[in-house]
Amino acid sequence: MIVTVTPNPSIDRTLEISALVRGEVLRAHGSHSQAGGKGVNVSRALRNHGAATTAVLPTGGADGDQLITLLREHDVNAVTVPVAATTRSNLTIAETDGTTTKLNLAGPSLTEAEVDALIAATDAALACRPSWLVASGSLPGGAPTDLYVRIASRAAALGVPVALDTSGAPLEVAALAGSFALLKPNHEELAELLGRELPTVGDVVGGAREVLSWGNETVLVTLGGHGALLVDRERSWWAGAPRVTPRSTVGAGDCTLAGYLYAESEPAERLRRAVAWGTAAVALPGTIVPGPGDVAAAAVEVVPDPDPALVVKEM
Ligand SMILES: Nc1ncnc2c1ncn2[C@@H]1O[C@H](COP(=O)(O)OP(=O)(O)OP(=O)(O)O)[C@@H](O)[C@H]1O
Numbered sequence: 001m002i003v004t005v006t007p008n009p010s011i012d013r014t015l016e017i018s019a020l021v022r023g024e025v026l027r028a029h030g031s032h033s034q035a036g037g038k039g040v041n042v043s044r045a046l047r048n049h050g051a052a053t054t055a056v057l058p059t060g061g062a063d064g065d066q067l068i069t070l071l072r073e074h075d076v077n078a079v080t081v082p083v084a085a086t087t088r089s090n091l092t093i094a095e096t097d098g099t100t101t102k103l104n105l106a107g108p109s110l111t112e113a114e115v116d117a118l119i120a121a122t123d124a125a126l127a128c129r130p131s132w133l134v135a136s137g138s139l140p141g142g143a144p145t146d147l148y149v150r151i152a153s154r155a156a157a158l159g160v161p162v163a164l165d166t167s168g169a170p171l172e173v174a175a176l177a178g179s180f181a182l183l184k185p186n187h188e189e190l191a192e193l194l195g196r197e198l199p200t201v202g203d204v205v206g207g208a209r210e211v212l213s214w215g216n217e218t219v220l221v222t223l224g225g226h227g228a229l230l231v232d233r234e235r236s237w238w239a240g241a242p243r244v245t246p247r248s249t250v251g252a253g254d255c256t257l258a259g260y261l262y263a264e265s266e267p268a269e270r271l272r273r274a275v276a277w278g279t280a281a282v283a284l285p286g287t288i289v290p291g292p293g294d295v296a297a298a299a300v301e302v303v304p305d306p307d308p309a310l311v312v313k314e315m
Pocket residue numbers: 185186187222223224225226227228243244246249250251252253254255256274275276278279282
């Protein structure tokens with residue numbers, strides 16, 4: 001069982017258009033709505049692969065009700081915490097050439113009591129001692145910047161490892177607290193956290209080791225179309241898949257994380273599965289997550305201890 005907590009979920013609304021032209025009236029040739037938010041996507045990908053998972057999230061207003069309906073349609077077991085303000089909708093513009101433009105709202109502000117109720121719901125889900133707790137996404141207004149640190153310390157008391165995927169100040173506060181079994185920044189998020197560019201494999205591995213030196217155990221850095229790097233204290237691995245034409249990159253990082261956590265395996269095999277799930281996600285429209293029929297793990301190349309001189313954007 002894997003529990004996910006998404007403090008700022010969304011309905012992900014996707015419009016498919018030929019090409020984005022500012023200032024014009026454009027006709028969409030497709031539209032989709034899915035339950036979104038990073039932890040929600042992790043639960044959806046796990047569920048699609050038959051894994052037991054529970055998603056914990058706040059929902060409010062009519063859009064919150066629609067999010068609950070969508071989760072039911074996705075067959076995801078969810079614990080929803082009612083809040084007064086309305087759940088956000090995030091918009092994706094997906095162009096035919098694979099370019100994805102995302103417009104994310106800040107989302108509703110939670111009251112102190114609602115934040116406490118979210119923590120209590122997460123505690124209740126942790127009582128079944130899941131194999132992982134996934135804490136993911138931005139924080140809503142009203143939530144303290146160290147919310148993920150507080151949740152992680154409660155998980156630690158029960159011996160549950162925590163995987164974290166967030167950005168900006170919540171990532172900085174959590175990474176420095178050093179209590180995470182896994183951090184999943186993308187390339188830009190890791191660079192922002194460290195305050196420097198990370199153009200080469202050596203730079204990324206060195207940066208990830210700095211994050212490990214703060215007390216965290218493993219870092220999985222996703223590199224967009226350039227694969228992913230897995231770094232622990234002793235070793236590193238790079239993995240990449242043959243090129244695909246992206247339809248929507250939204251949620252690819254979440255599917256990568258889900259693939260990594262899905263089953264206990266050697267690090268290289270976990271990374272292979274992670275990249276296979278992430279690559280499968282980009283070939284699907286909107287925030288549609290892959291199932292077993294979409295994933296080609298055998299096509300993924302895994303390189304142990306990759307050459308530090310390699311330039312990430314050339315991989
Ligand atoms: N353009 C692409 N072509 C092929 N694979 C891609 C592409 N973009 C992403 N991927 C795959 O998806 C994984 C995750 O991508 P990325 O680094 O963009 O994550 P992310 O920024 O966390 O995504 P999100 O926040 O939308 O979930 C990559 O490691 C890679 O395997």
